[in-house]
Amino acid sequence: MGFCERRLAEIIHGLSTGETTPARGEKRRAERVVSRARVPMRITSDSPAREVVLRDFSARGVRFVHDSPLARYSQLLLNLPRPDGSIAEVVCTVVHCVALRDGGYSIGVEFAYLMDEKPDEQDQDAELARIRASILD
Secondary structure, eight states: OOOOHHHHHHHHGGGOOSOBOOOTTOOOSSOOEEOOOEEEEESSTTSOOEEEEEEEEOSSEEEEEESSOOOTTOEEEEEEEOTTSOEEEEEEEEEEEEEOTTSSEEEEEEEEEEGGGOOOHHHHHHHHHHHHHHHHO
């Protein structure tokens, strides 16, 4: 099961400021929308949640600031609010991590799947291969 963009639209509806960011010559597959929402992030389902500040998001992922670097291709959980007030646990894959001049790290993640729609291991391997190919292209 892939990550459903329609369900994502429902989940992130409340995060948008309505402001979009210019592409600046980038090859983006989805338009980015500015957001300064604070959401809980966990490295594993057992780890304590740490609040991160979103910078922007698209139909494919989000960018946020974190105080520690995260390894490329590692996975994490973001708790994103749904319009009904419930929380969606979204598994994300780190696609880039860049040190910021003023401290911290800008981390870009791509949505992988919702925890309540966890794919089987074969689907995860195929998704990871697709992400790696999109980064290397």
